[in-house]
Amino acid sequence: MKPLLYALLGLPLLFSGRLYAQAPPVHFVNTLMPQPQSLTVSDGWLPVTSAWTVSLNGSENALLKSATNRMLTRLESMTGVELSRDLQQPAQALVSIEIKDSSLTMPALGIDESYTLDIRAGKVQLQAANVFGAMHGFETLLQLVQASGDGFSLPFVHIQDAPRFPWRGLLLDPGRHFLPVDVILRNLDGMAAVKMNVLHWHLTEDQGFRVESQRFPKLQQLGSNGLYYTQDQIREVVKYATERGIRVVPEFDMPGHSTSWFVGYSDLASAPGPYHVEYQNKIYDPAMDPTRESTYRFLDSFIDEMTTLFPDDYIHIGGDESNGKQWKENPSIQHFMQQHNLKDTAALQAYFNARVQELLKKHHRQMVGWDEILQADLSPDVVVQNWHGIEFLINSARQGHHGLLSKPFYLDHMYSAAEMYAADPVPADAGLTDAQAKLVLGGEACMWGEQVTGLIVDSRIWPRTAAVAERFWSPANTRDTQDMYRRLQVESLRLDALHLTHLSGPERGLRQIAGSEEGAESLSVLASVLQPVDFHERYAEQHTSQRTPIGHLVDFVHPDPPMKEALAAMVETYLHSTDPAEHKNALAALESLFQSWVSSRPALDQLAVDHPFIAEMQQRREQLPRLGLLGLESLGYIEAKQHPSAAWLDQQKQLLSDAGKHVELTDFVVLDPLNALLDNISATK
């Protein structure tokens, strides 16, 4: 029986994923993230069916084969359509995949990542320069799949795509809080989904040395509290990343941020030991001794060993926040500085950097460092990663250095996706020449580890990092923030399908605090309008350390939660739409939302009796219903075209001002639109 007949006879289309019917979706909705360089859509849809066949030109490339299988598996689990893995000849295949250079098996900076994707009647054609471009094409293909009641289909499109920047990174910091391997792996999946290509792995810190060295085993044995990656695990991560077109750039922070090295090898330090692994979040004094040849012999051997684990051309040496204190206090180092005419500790660090760079060169590695390493005589082939502000990046480009932008992409600063999206590694007004602009390789979203564990780190990274990834990949003029947010919501669910825990983790957290699924629903009314305060504010309020237990409400609210944009859009429509129906719908939606805040009170009060983590949110619990009332009453005045008393207006402004304070480790994300409502009301004269 044909599918159409099922429909005519009124029979259920049972498991119609296999019986794709006649009516595909009619509108193509562009949810691609990042947006491609060019996209042409034409009328027509290609159904996903179990009759699909695949050809691989370049199948001798093992990465291409495994990437194709992974793509098919994801397509299967999305659609429920069983797909064959037997390869066909291109002429016979519905899906033709073709790479020009099948010899490339390791991603590297600057390789050609372009691809073209054609979907038309009976044909999907993906062409790429190499396997890594093909991987990007696979992600685009999967993002194009559209569901309807009748099945799954792909729109007829022609896409030509290539990245704007060659270095699109995410920094993960297991130094402060160790991140188990599965956390790293699933985040690699997330990165690949949005076409990022560098994992910057911050492996050493005062608070922990996280990589196994067989030559210097006391590094991890004494420097990690037992939490480190074995060499097998490192190899697993590098392999997993490579299979997804992602380079792994390890960071071994030196000369500062290095206490954990000295626990096992105190001779490396600039002051006598003993040292112990630190757990507080602050800048520590210990630094390597740059004046002793033994330091460089150690690093030479260590780097040599690390190059067997990390095949990428680049190694990051940190270089940040070395305060020079141990150097100033050590007479022999002071003597060395005089002898070598090094006028200050910055000059001594420059000397150290130059020595380390020599070692890296010897081992065929290029150096990356934070912007403190930018000194007058810095070798031009060093990559400077900016964290102090874009002006430093622009400066370093003017001086002829390769650079990376990070500062606006510090995820622990809780910037909104919109704020990060607006930042550009090469701002139009920077006045860089084309050659200088080319020195900006891209940037990195940075997930520093002081206030996150594997339990919550995904929700701090995603989905915001998808907006950053689009900034690094898509053309500079792709800047429509509202459209970005629309697609970000879709991307968030795609990342969820990859088993990232940015949605499920906070949901579990609320459930645990609330003690039941029903309680979690009540609690989520409060959680939906809050976000964590930024890194500095949290540190000031809580003095977080490595030992601070994670699991309070702050840990389960999202930075830049969907409610922020949603409420802003509703209020905007309500106040400014000229379409009466739109206006009316917005009013109804606002009333219902504000009402839910007002009625949250009894359930939240009960939860506060039951659990200290809700009890402690006393101000936020009290402010929420009052904000709801503010909203409802404002709508009332506006609708009735009435004027409240001046006292009422003062009271509301006071409420918004109180609610705007950083308290209980959280910030409201709904105050701007409420302010906008109030601005439309004037008091009686």
Added chain:
Amino acid sequence: MKPLLYALLGLPLLFSGRLYAQAPPVHFVNTLMPQPQSLTVSDGWLPVTSAWTVSLNGSENALLKSATNRMLTRLESMTGVELSRDLQQPAQALVSIEIKDSSLTMPALGIDESYTLDIRAGKVQLQAANVFGAMHGFETLLQLVQASGDGFSLPFVHIQDAPRFPWRGLLLDPGRHFLPVDVILRNLDGMAAVKMNVLHWHLTEDQGFRVESQRFPKLQQLGSNGLYYTQDQIREVVKYATERGIRVVPEFDMPGHSTSWFVGYSDLASAPGPYHVEYQNKIYDPAMDPTRESTYRFLDSFIDEMTTLFPDDYIHIGGDESNGKQWKENPSIQHFMQQHNLKDTAALQAYFNARVQELLKKHHRQMVGWDEILQADLSPDVVVQNWHGIEFLINSARQGHHGLLSKPFYLDHMYSAAEMYAADPVPADAGLTDAQAKLVLGGEACMWGEQVTGLIVDSRIWPRTAAVAERFWSPANTRDTQDMYRRLQVESLRLDALHLTHLSGPERGLRQIAGSEEGAESLSVLASVLQPVDFHERYAEQHTSQRTPIGHLVDFVHPDPPMKEALAAMVETYLHSTDPAEHKNALAALESLFQSWVSSRPALDQLAVDHPFIAEMQQRREQLPRLGLLGLESLGYIEAKQHPSAAWLDQQKQLLSDAGKHVELTDFVVLDPLNALLDNISATK
């Protein structure tokens, strides 16, 4: 400032986990699961504070130290209270932990698993015979923690506890669908939480050989499609299990269920190859050749290698569903049977079993097998695992064999927790002597792998298996089903805190199908009243194979979902409670629930337009609002003491009968209470 002052001054008790205040919870609510052998509660509460100190008598036992640290970490993440890891002398310590025999470092069948736990003012005292009893005590301790707005506390209790049965197992079957290591590890955490102590790891099947052999590498290289556990991973699992007091009993199924062995080593089989890894769910003919000495030489060497990975005294040899077909068709095997006076294939299998048992003995292992191995001359020290029905188990005990009960605990048969809870490995009416009863070692919940993947397996196992665990641990007279369900709800959240995915997995699945969080809420109204059909019914409807994609709605509904018990209880209260307030509340709750079913229609219709997996649930989508109407109208008739027409009544009965059919791979779980409502209505005469 003291906490009390905060309260007096009206200041928020910010992060009061650290500032435990004066008002602990007043009622002790027993949520222990499994229930202990004896429990005495007295008035008083011990607050959990950062002043807690711990002493360990037996700290030279590394397992005890790591288990204590894990317990403290879990307590920290539950309470947000930072706890010291520095050990104190018993006299100074608030928490004293003491084991009598600190030499035991490997769990084994029949070890003393008892413990006593005392909590009183200023003191927690845990005593156990060995580290594994102490681990059970830790789980009990964590289950006792009670939250209130003011903080966390433990009730004053005296608990003496020990298991009823020494073998409390869970079977996991990566043979049919491979289960990644992290799935195994988190399920070990779940098992430990409910004091289970045997992982029965079904490692080989027609559909896959899942363990790395270095002596016979073609076993996994050709027999697994690349999905197998490396020896490192096996060691990791065994270590993780050992650290949680769990024995790992590997199963190498033979002589049948063994196609995957023959892909690499066809000489082992009773018919010439070539063989390939199978993917369908059925009983295959291939079986090992029991007549060739080379078979036993192979097994001898294989078992020898496996004993280096699996330290437990027991090895499971399967022995089930060997259909004898290859043996009957092989003239040389027929000849052998005549020569050895083996009258049928069952006798040949008994011969094979005896030979294998000799090999196991040589390697100091005891044999376990499914109940097909129970033959007249079976050696008495073999453990027979029952899967055909409890009468076989009773029989085998009468014949002097050790036995395990599994049949009522087949998780893929979708029995309710109540049904499994009611089954007893030694039924009171079995008429076994005490000595015979002692031969019943316990039982196992069996999670067969045909219709589950790592994505959904947790939701098939948990929380139901906690009820099975209680059956195996608690006294035989612990049988209050309603009370079990009350505690099961709490246990489910505890398992969720251990990162089992029985709640988060289905939530993610609904979100993915519905395309948004809001859509998932609408869809959950339908999902909450459905459960998957049982294994046989699903196979009949869908012909599931290893390649069947997982991800339809059936995969994200729960067996025995909470709604089942909840609705039954509501209707029971509504119909039979003599308390008018209770009656009224039940009425209101029922009305609101039925109303939500009625109003589910538009949202579900829209979702069905958007996604084929909802479109295909056509009957269930249509029945749900009609069932809601049935409920509302029934309540109306009962409340008004009116009689509907006979036609109305017939129509409702027809609806219930239609809804009771197995369709769309799902069953409604709400029909019994609806029937009970209807039974209270009689038609006009």
